[in-house]
Amino acid sequence: MREVVVVFWRYTRGMNIDFSVLPKTLCDTLSINFQKHYFLVAFTSGQTSSAFAVPPELMKAFMDGMPQKIAAYEEQFGTIGTDGLEGGIQSPIQMG
Numbered sequence: 001m002r003e004v005v006v007v008f009w010r011y012t013r014g015m016n017i018d019f020s021v022l023p024k025t026l027c028d029t030l031s032i033n034f035q036k037h038y039f040l041v042a043f044t045s046g047q048t049s050s051a052f053a054v055p056p057e058l059m060k061a062f063m064d065g066m067p068q069k070i071a072a073y074e075e076q077f078g079t080i081g082t083d084g085l086e087g088g089i090q091s092p093i094q095m096g
Contacts, residue, residue, distance in 0.1 A: 029044035039059045042051040054062075074080055 025043075025045045025048075027043040027045055029042075031040075031042040031044070033040045034056075038053040038055055040051060041054055041059075042049050070080065
C-alpha cells in the first residue's frame with residue numbers, strides 16, 4: 001500500500017500536540033529525495049510505505065529543530081549509535 005500525503009506549510013513549533021493519542025507505526029526505513037517545490041519523505045514499516053511531500057520551508061524548519069531534539073534524547077537515554085544502519089533497522093514486524 002502506497003499513499004502520498006501533501007503537507008501544507010504550517011510549522012507547529014510551540015503547538016501542543018498530544019503524542020500519546022496519535023497512532024504509531026515503527027519506521028524501519030526512511031528515504032528522502034527532492035524535487036523543485038518539495039522534499040519527498042518515505043517511511044517504511046515492513047512492506048508498507050507512506051510518503052509525504054514536504055515544502056522546502058517546512059523541511060528546513062524541521063531540520064533546524066532536530067539537533068536540539070537529538071541532544072535532549074541523548075542526554076536522557078544515552079548516545080545514539082548508528083553503526084550497522086546501512087541495511088536498515090529490523091522491526092518487530094520483520095522479526096516476528
